[in-house]
Amino acid sequence: MSDATIPSKSIELRVLRYRPAxxxxxxxxxxxxxxxxxxxxxxxxxxxxxxxxxxxxxxWSCRMAVCGSCGMMINGEPKLACNxxxxxxxxxxxxxxxxxxxxxxxxxxxxxxxxxxKIESIYPYIIPKVAKPVEDGAHLQTPxxxxxxxxxxxCINCMLCYAACPQFGANPDFIGPGAMALLQRYNGDSRxxxxxxxLDQIHGEDGVWACTAVGICSEVCPKQVDPxxxxxxxxxxxxxxxxxxxxxxxxxx
Amino acid sequence: MEHFDxxxxxxxxxxxxxxxxxxxxxxxxxxxxxxxSKVYPMRSHTVAAEGGSAGVVQSHDSLDNHFNDxxxxxxxxxxxxxxxxxxxxxxxxxxxxxxxxxPWSRKPDGHINVRAFGGMKIERTWFAADRSGFxxxxxxxxxxxxxxxxxxxxxYFCVDLLVDDGRVQGAVVLSLSTGEFTAIHARAVVIATGGxxxxxxxxxxxxxxxxxxxxLAYRHGVPLRDMEFVQYHPTCLPGTGILITEACRGEGxxxxxxEGNRYLQDYGLGPAEAKPRNKYMELGPRDRLSQAFWHExxxxxxxxTPQGDAVLLDLxxxxxxxxxxxxxxxxxxxxxxxxxDATTAPIPVRPAVxxxxxxxxxxxxxxxxxxxxxxxxxxxxxxIHGANRLGSNSLAELSVFGRVAGEQAVEFARGSSAPRRSDxxxxxxxSALALLDQKGRxxxxxxxxxxxxASMEKGCGIYRLGTExxxxxxxxxxxxxxxxxxxxxxxxxxxxTDWVTAIELGFQLDVAHxxxxxxxARTESRGAHQRLDGFEQRDDANxxxxxxxxxxxxxxxxxxxxxxxxxxSQPGSRAYGAAGEHxxxxxKDAVSKFGHPPISKDTxxx
Amino acid sequence: MSERRPFHRPQPRHWWAHKPYLAYxxxxxxxxxxxxxxxxxxxxxxxxxRGPEAYAVYRRILSxxxxxxxxxxxxxxxxxxxxxxxxxxxxxMPKLILRGRPVPQRQVTAIALLVxxxxxxxxxxxxxxxxxxx
Numbered sequence: 005m006s007d008a009t010i011p012s013k014s015i016e017l018r019v020l021r022y023r024p025a026x027x028x029x030x031x032x033x034x035x036x037x038x039x040x041x042x043x044x045x046x047x048x049x050x051x052x053x054x055x056x057x058x059x060x061x062x063x064w065s066c067r068m069a070v071c072g073s074c075g076m077m078i079n080g081e082p083k084l085a086c087n088x089x090x091x092x093x094x095x096x097x098x099x100x101x102x103x104x105x106x107x108x109x110x111x112x113x114x115x116x117x118x119x120x121x122k123i124e125s126i127y128p129y130i131i132p133k134v135a136k137p138v139e140d141g142a143h144l145q146t147p148x149x150x151x152x153x154x155x156x157x158x159c160i161n162c163m164l165c166y167a168a169c170p171q172f173g174a175n176p177d178f179i180g181p182g183a184m185a186l187l188q189r190y191n192g193d194s195r196x197x198x199x200x201x202x203l204d205q206i207h208g209e210d211g212v213w214a215c216t217a218v219g220i221c222s223e224v225c226p227k228q229v230d231p232x233x234x235x236x237x238x239x240x241x242x243x244x245x246x247x248x249x250x251x252x253x254x255x256x257x
Numbered sequence: 258m259e260h261f262d263x264x265x266x267x268x269x270x271x272x273x274x275x276x277x278x279x280x281x282x283x284x285x286x287x288x289x290x291x292x293x294s295k296v297y298p299m300r301s302h303t304v305a306a307e308g309g310s311a312g313v314v315q316s317h318d319s320l321d322n323h324f325n326d327x328x329x330x331x332x333x334x335x336x337x338x339x340x341x342x343x344x345x346x347x348x349x350x351x352x353x354x355x356x357x358x359x360p361w362s363r364k365p366d367g368h369i370n371v372r373a374f375g376g377m378k379i380e381r382t383w384f385a386a387d388r389s390g391f392x393x394x395x396x397x398x399x400x401x402x403x404x405x406x407x408x409x410x411x412x413y414f415c416v417d418l419l420v421d422d423g424r425v426q427g428a429v430v431l432s433l434s435t436g437e438f439t440a441i442h443a444r445a446v447v448i449a450t451g452g453x454x455x456x457x458x459x460x461x462x463x464x465x466x467x468x469x470x471x472x473l474a475y476r477h478g479v480p481l482r483d484m485e486f487v488q489y490h491p492t493c494l495p496g497t498g499i500l501i502t503e504a505c506r507g508e509g510x511x512x513x514x515x516e517g518n519r520y521l522q523d524y525g526l527g528p529a530e531a532k533p534r535n536k537y538m539e540l541g542p543r544d545r546l547s548q549a550f551w552h553e554x555x556x557x558x559x560x561x562t563p564q565g566d567a568v569l570l571d572l573x574x575x576x577x578x579x580x581x582x583x584x585x586x587x588x589x590x591x592x593x594x595x596x597x598d599a600t601t602a603p604i605p606v607r608p609a610v611x612x613x614x615x616x617x618x619x620x621x622x623x624x625x626x627x628x629x630x631x632x633x634x635x636x637x638x639x640x641i642h643g644a645n646r647l648g649s650n651s652l653a654e655l656s657v658f659g660r661v662a663g664e665q666a667v668e669f670a671r672g673s674s675a676p677r678r679s680d681x682x683x684x685x686x687x688s689a690l691a692l693l694d695q696k697g698r699x700x701x702x703x704x705x706x707x708x709x710x711a712s713m714e715k716g717c718g719i720y721r722l723g724t725e726x727x728x729x730x731x732x733x734x735x736x737x738x739x740x741x742x743x744x745x746x747x748x749x750x751x752x753x754t755d756w757v758t759a760i761e762l763g764f765q766l767d768v769a770h771x772x773x774x775x776x777x778a779r780t781e782s783r784g785a786h787q788r789l790d791g792f793e794q795r796d797d798a799n800x801x802x803x804x805x806x807x808x809x810x811x812x813x814x815x816x817x818x819x820x821x822x823x824x825x826s827q828p829g830s831r832a833y834g835a836a837g838e839h840x841x842x843x844x845k846d847a848v849s850k851f852g853h854p855p856i857s858k859d860t861x862x863x
Numbered sequence: 864m865s866e867r868r869p870f871h872r873p874q875p876r877h878w879w880a881h882k883p884y885l886a887y888x889x890x891x892x893x894x895x896x897x898x899x900x901x902x903x904x905x906x907x908x909x910x911x912x913r914g915p916e917a918y919a920v921y922r923r924i925l926s927x928x929x930x931x932x933x934x935x936x937x938x939x940x941x942x943x944x945x946x947x948x949x950x951x952x953x954x955x956m957p958k959l960i961l962r963g964r965p966v967p968q969r970q971v972t973a974i975a976l977l978v979x980x981x982x983x984x985x986x987x988x989x990x991x992x993x994x995x996x997x
Binding site for chain 3 (some may be wrong): 022024025029030102104105107108109115146147148151152155170173174192216217218219220222223230232233236237239240
């Protein structure tokens with residue numbers, strides 16, 4: 005990377021590598037990187053890629069913990085590489101692996117498509133309570149109404165919560181914490197009227213009920229979204245809805 | 258190679274690409290819209306925009322105010338008819354985003370709140386805390402999933418356009434996960450691939466901001482307009498270049514030098530008041546603030562940090578409550594990346610490259626001079642930013658012109674014949690594979706990229722010299738030659754980022770070359786292009802003109818010029834602070850003689 | 864044929880025995896202690912139903928040192944379960960919004976714990992009072 009500081013120390017990075025064209029299974033490969041106190045793990049990986057081994061693959065973009073690309077296991081914990089700093093891990097060797105619980109495409113790159121499909125499955129958009137033309141201006145929404153959903157809208161889709169979730173590890177079809185946070189983001193929005201459609205998506209055993217309230221998803225979240233809250237409050241909603249659906253008719257969006 | 262038949266192909270799924278896709282899907286649910294992005298859409302760099310998006314809402318504001326701020330902010334190098342259309346449509350787009358769920362920050366009574374921004378006379382920046390781009394992008398992406406007409410190609414990288422018979426007919430894309438190619442055939446193509454800030458060493462941009470779309474159009478004969486105008490954002494973290502939003506200053510933060518002085522008052526932006534007035538001091542435009550840093554550095558009044566010289570952005574007087582509510586991301590970033598608690602200590606900041614004002618030449622309909630090709634967002638030069646963009650005009654731009662591009666592409670697609678399949682796609686694939694297998698001269702592209710970044714920073718920085726720009730032009734020419742002989746370290750197909758970043762570097766070198774030559778040829782100072790070698794003044798007689806860089810293969814680009822459209826604002830002196838107020842009064846008299854009716858929402862239909 | 868060949872890494876088999884999941888495992892196991900204590904009470908009830916002799920045996924067993932030790936362990940596990948139960952409580956309910964701001968989860972836990980302690984103390988007073996007067 006472009007940093008001006010001159011590195012004076014070095015650290016060993018053991019990176020789990022998997023090249024589908026040549027490797028039968030992933031193997032740890034060791035690299036040594038010079039580092040300065042402001043170097044992130046992402047910058048360390050970039051330094052390996054630029055100066056030692058151009059074949060190392062990993063996703064990254066914004067470098068400021070908002071694009072959600074660079075999630076990986078760093079010493080066994082799901083982290084964003086861009087805001088994890090080498091100085092906090094030194095002097096011991098650092099073990100870097102792709103996100104737990106996801107299939108590995110290559111090196112530190114995991115399969116994201118299934119997660120995106122889960123997002124798409126829960127109607128991740130406003131289904132207006134009342135149709136309102138744009139010409140009529142913006143809706144009113146008080147700070148209290150915003151506070152009901154705002155934190156759930158901060159999810160950057162980095163999937164660290166999935167890597168931390170043992171139930172997702174056991175059942176890859178589990179809707180999981182991130183998608184549930186998004187569901188709650190819309191269900192909690194005063195402009196939205198699509199709650200029922202979304203609840204219908206999460207009743208089954210791949211829905212909220214696969215969660216056993218382990219709660220680590222919320223602890224690893226880099227944006228304090230608290231997906232565990234989204235999942236668990238919807239267990240109540242799902243149970244209530246189960247009984248209500250005997251007395252209420254349903255329609256499709 | 259696989260083939261996919263679409264009606265409309267959109268390259269890039271950031272704010273502009275997604276807005277175009279939604280507009281197209283709304284206008285024509287029966288058409289197939291292929292939306293290609295080299296990252297999952299929510300990773301696109303719109304995500305990193307912080308401060309907000311412009312749209313006139315307050316009763317004491319007017320579209321004319323927004324127009325005047327934009328045109329004078331751009332040092333009169335703006336297409337004024339386009340700016341009229343733009344300011345007239347910003348607010349509608351912001352409301353549209355609100356209807357789609359964008360969590361704009363609100364006043365206690367539930368109405369939309371707006372904040373002050375640099376160079377804007379009246380508060381008109383809509384914001385979602387300091388994650389405005391993030392929320393706009395996620396809102397657009399999530400809303401786009403509603404439309405079955407949109408067929409996404411996530412993590413597909415565009416290698417080249419298919420141009421045949423004087424018309425763009427699609428593109429060849431590479432699947433990152435498999436390394437296999439797909440030819441997407443389309444009647445109309447929208448490029449919305451973002452800027453090219455990564456050609457500079459220190460920048461606020463994500464790794465993906467490599468000017469792909471600009472280079473693609475440029476290589477097929479579409480001129481790149483006004484490429485010499487590159488915006489340095491004045492407040493970024495030293496070293497990483499991470500953006501510290503202008504909204505800090507909008508909320509009232511101060512910029513201090515080593516001695517603790519608000520040095521901007523020494524650069525014609527004063528007087529310094531406890532709460533900066535709009536268009537004064539810290540709320541001046543970005544080019545002026547970055548230039549002031551340069552002078553402070555020369556005068557030895559900057560602070561030394563381990564990551565280089567910096568000035569101090571002081572938020573402390575705002576109080577922890579306001580900082581946490583309005584600038585939570587900044588608080589996080591300062592803590593994580595600098596180890597600083599912004600509620601108790603100032604943040605060291607310095608300028609870094611942020612935005613490319615220029616781009617693919619398009620008209621008010623976002624149409625490029627290549628049939629079927631449209632462009633929107635940072636990759637395009639529709640003409641609203643001129644020589645310097647005002648903060649919060651780019652998020653508004655991607656919404657307004659993203660929609661226009663989507664609608665125009667539909668119209669074009671409806672009126673044109675099916676794309677022709679030629680053997681071009683196979684040739685594109687072959688050439689991309691040739692790079693993969695190329696023996697080369699053993700040099701790796703990472704070294705070339707570093708040299709390019711350093712050279713651009715030296716030659717095309719905040720202040721420019723003819724000799725240094727010439728050196729940069731020469732270095733780039735040499736790098737382009739060496740690029741032809743690079744050797745990849747990875748020859749596999751699946752997720753080969755060595756290969757993809759090498760192709761990106763080819764795009765970057767072409768775009769950088771256009772920037773450096775456009776800069777060298779402009780012998781005046783205007784907006785973000787400031788020279789110190791005898792061309793310190795603006796020269797309207799010779800350079801109130803857009804530059805157009807034309808691709809010439811392996812040779813240097815040629816530069817030509819095109820007139821600027823002026824509708825209601827004759828070039829005046831561009832001043833801020835107290836001097837600006839004088840100037841504005843004088844200018845108002847001059848303008849009122851022309852007797853233009855005020856701009857209204859119905860102005861200038863495309 | 865594409866080169867793509869995703870590798871499925873198995874979940875570590877003993878994930879539940881390691882940090883940070885160990886706290887969860889202990890919490891869930893403390894639920895077993897609650898069940899065991901419930902079973903002991905149920906046994907007492909059954910003995911009471913079967914007659915004074917059976918109940919006397921039950922009481923004799925309970926007054927043994929071993930039973931005392933078991934109850935100490937159960938009490939500790941129960942208290943832990945109560946504490947963790949209230950820690951999860953705010954996760955299972957909609958956000959509490961007061962004056963436009965969400966109430967911090969720690970506060971919800973603290974208030975709920977306080978209420979539980981007050982109720983328990985009140986119950987204890989009632990039980991002791993009944994025991995003294997009868």
